[in-house]
Amino acid sequence: MVFDALDDGGHEQVSYFSDPETGLQSIVAIHDTTLGPGLGGTRILDYESEDAALEDVLRLSGAMTLKAAAADLDLGGAKAVILGDPAEIKTEALLEAYGRAVECLGGRYITSVDVNSGVDDMEIVRRTTDHVVGLRDGLGDPSPITATGVLAGIRACVEHEYGADSLDDVEVVVQGLGKVGSALASDLIARGAAVTISDVSEDNVERFLAEHDADVVAPDAVYDEPCDVFAPCAIGGVVNDETVSRFDCDVVAGAANNVLAERRHAGALADRGILYAPDYVINAGGLITVAEEHRGGNRETAFERAKAIQDRLLSMIERAEDAGTTVLQAADDYANERIERGERTTPAVAGD
Ligand code: NAD
Numbered sequence: 001m002v003f004d005a006l007d008d009g010g011h012e013q014v015s016y017f018s019d020p021e022t023g024l025q026s027i028v029a030i031h032d033t034t035l036g037p038g039l040g041g042t043r044i045l046d047y048e049s050e051d052a053a054l055e056d057v058l059r060l061s062g063a064m065t066l067k068a069a070a071a072d073l074d075l076g077g078a079k080a081v082i083l084g085d086p087a088e089i090k091t092e093a094l095l096e097a098y099g100r101a102v103e104c105l106g107g108r109y110i111t112s113v114d115v116n117s118g119v120d121d122m123e124i125v126r127r128t129t130d131h132v133v134g135l136r137d138g139l140g141d142p143s144p145i146t147a148t149g150v151l152a153g154i155r156a157c158v159e160h161e162y163g164a165d166s167l168d169d170v171e172v173v174v175q176g177l178g179k180v181g182s183a184l185a186s187d188l189i190a191r192g193a194a195v196t197i198s199d200v201s202e203d204n205v206e207r208f209l210a211e212h213d214a215d216v217v218a219p220d221a222v223y224d225e226p227c228d229v230f231a232p233c234a235i236g237g238v239v240n241d242e243t244v245s246r247f248d249c250d251v252v253a254g255a256a257n258n259v260l261a262e263r264r265h266a267g268a269l270a271d272r273g274i275l276y277a278p279d280y281v282i283n284a285g286g287l288i289t290v291a292e293e294h295r296g297g298n299r300e301t302a303f304e305r306a307k308a309i310q311d312r313l314l315s316m317i318e319r320a321e322d323a324g325t326t327v328l329q330a331a332d333d334y335a336n337e338r339i340e341r342g343e344r345t346t347p348a349v350a351g352d
Contacts, residue, residue: 017101022094029061031077038078041114069335071284086116099128143179146285149306153282156313168192176234253277266328
């Protein structure tokens with residue numbers, strides 16, 4: 001069963017780790033290392049079954065390969081899961097045992113933060129492995145860099161849709177005013193865009209309005225709000241069978257992961273003449289940040305690489321138009337071709 005799953009997904013390696021003394025049960029899936037070591041976070045979850053954990057780690061690691069390749073990073077895709085309720089199992093001893101597991105993969109897998117694993121946990125993991133990023137003395141909170149990448153992606157979409165290289169008077173709805181959404185909304189306003197915000201947290205809305213001028217739309221009316229660009233920066237699955245006919249915009253481009261409930265919704269948006277910027281292309285700033293940390297770059301180089309999303313996305317949009325396909329398909333093709341060519345693009349940094 002496991003070999004079939006590996007073959008189906010094109011995975012290179014899946015490693016199971018068990019440490020009865022600490023209760024560690026972990027699966028590391030390395031999907032593809034053609035472009036570099038597989039980088040992906042460690043998700044700690046109380047899965048229904050071992051099969052469910054395997055399915056999740058296989059899916060997530062494959063997605064990391066595409067994300068890294070489409071971001072022009074010299075990294076492959078991998079991911080890890082630790083099975084169990086984080087409130088019960090997450091001890092220093094378990095995280096140290098997990099670090100030893102990562103270490104024995106010899107650098108083919110680089111771990112980082114993910115659901116239920118944070119910077120403090122990675123500080124413990126680093127005691128027993130060198131192959132970990134997202135550390136306290138690393139490049140810090142990636143959210144402003146993610147926001148810069150999303151802004152760059154929105155610029156590409158606006159350039160394509162309206163032939164404009166400015167965001168002046170472009171109407172943008174930002175759904176979710178968390179770490180990324182608030183930075184994005186603020187950047188957009190600074191560039192002359194007319195921003196409408198929406199969040200289930202009134203506190204977050206009030207906090208933003210105390211410093212910025214923006215309109216507000218209620219969370220349940222957000223999909224009907226007329227605008228040029230809808231920027232989902234809250235939760236996944238917002239483009240679904242129920243919402244897809246409601247959008248009154250030309251572009252959907254935001255930070256949220258898994259924006260599409262299902263892949264087919266990219267086509268449904270395209271059928272309505274709405275340009276969809278693939279989430280994994282436009283929200284790559286977080287991965288870019290830890291990749292820069294790994295290669296010894298700094299926040300400035302990470303911001304620069306996030307800005308490069310603009311030209312890359314524009315070329316994907318043009319490619320989709322030429323091929324009569326969705327931008328999502330064009331992005332997948334771009335990433336897969338880079339892997340097929342084994343093309344490494346990262347310029348050397350001092351010390352490389
Ligand atoms: P966050 O938790 O800081 O903010 C999320 C915000 O969305 C909160 O203000 C929350 O109140 C709001 N929200 C939740 N449900 C909502 C709803 N139904 N309608 C409106 N608002 C709602 O998260 P974040 O770090 O800003 O990330 C936002 C999204 O971007 C997530 O999907 C995340 O996975 C993705 N992402 C983040 C990064 C990063 O660097 N932080 C990188 C890549 C992708």
